[in-house]
Amino acid sequence: QKEVEQNSGPLSVPEGAIASLNCTYSDRGSQSFFWYRQYSGKSPELIMFIYSNGDKEDGRFTAQLNKASQYVSLLIRDSQPSDSATYLCAVNNYKLSFGAGTTVTVRA
Amino acid sequence: GAGVSQTPSNKVTEKGKYVELRCDPISGHTALYWYRQSLGQGPEFLIYFQGTGAADDSGLPNDRFFAVRPEGSVSTLKIQRTERGDSAVYLCASSLTRGLSHNEQFFGPGTRLTVL
Numbered sequence: 264q265k266e267v268e269q270n271s272g273p274l275s276v277p278e279g280a281i282a283s284l285n286c287t288y289s290d291r292g293s294q295s296f297f298w299y300r301q302y303s304g305k306s307p308e309l310i311m312f313i314y315s316n317g318d319k320e321d322g323r324f325t326a327q328l329n330k331a332s333q334y335v336s337l338l339i340r341d342s343q344p345s346d347s348a349t350y351l352c353a354v355n356n357y358k359l360s361f362g363a364g365t366t367v368t369v370r371a
Numbered sequence: 372g373a374g375v376s377q378t379p380s381n382k383v384t385e386k387g388k389y390v391e392l393r394c395d396p397i398s399g400h401t402a403l404y405w406y407r408q409s410l411g412q413g414p415e416f417l418i419y420f421q422g423t424g425a426a427d428d429s430g431l432p433n434d435r436f437f438a439v440r441p442e443g444s445v446s447t448l449k450i451q452r453t454e455r456g457d458s459a460v461y462l463c464a465s466s467l468t469r470g471l472s473h474n475e476q477f478f479g480p481g482t483r484l485t486v487l
Contacts, residue, residue, distance in 0.1 A: 361413030
């Protein structure tokens with residue numbers, strides 16, 4: 264079993280819709296979780312982190328964490344074409360363990 | 372201020388050659404990480420420095436890979452006897468400290484290594 268698994272993509276959503284990204288992790292002791300966005304040919308950039316159970320909202324992004332289910336998700340509301348990128352889930356145990364990423368395409 | 376910088380941005384080499392990849396972290400960041408990203412995959416951890424010492428090198432794939440950070444700032448990743456399977460983007464990241472559970476790691480632009 265991989266340490267971090269993300270729902271397979273690619274994910275295509277129309278502009279203005281909600282994009283939902285899922286991630287599960289295997290290490291029950293993990294404490295904090297990051298979502299990175301990576302545009303093609305660029306390096307990852309952090310968009311959100313979460314370490315408490317529940318929801319965390321930042322603008323159009325909402326991260327959700329359920330430690331009992333070892334599950335992290337990211338919702339992108341009112342998706343824009345500029346959100347088209349690969350989204351990487353990472354578990355932070357001082358070193359980051361990444362999932363393979365989910366590629367999102369927002370159709371104008 | 373300046374972000375993490377990496378040189379070269381691209382490196383093409385022949386199988387069996389030696390290469391060095393350089394990372395210059397954000398000023399004041401004590402923690403430095405190297406990752407490797409293959410096409411279609413997420414970054415894979417290689418090695419972590421806290422100051423000058425390698426605190427965790429468990430991700431280095433074999434003894435052809437070595438990294439140093441002699442003065443606690445710039446780091447060099449060294450790959451001996453390169454193989455075609457070493458072709459990937461090598462990413463460097465730095466953070467203020469590893470003490471916080473949610474310390475943000477800032478990534479450099481990466482070095483794309485191609486071994487022919």
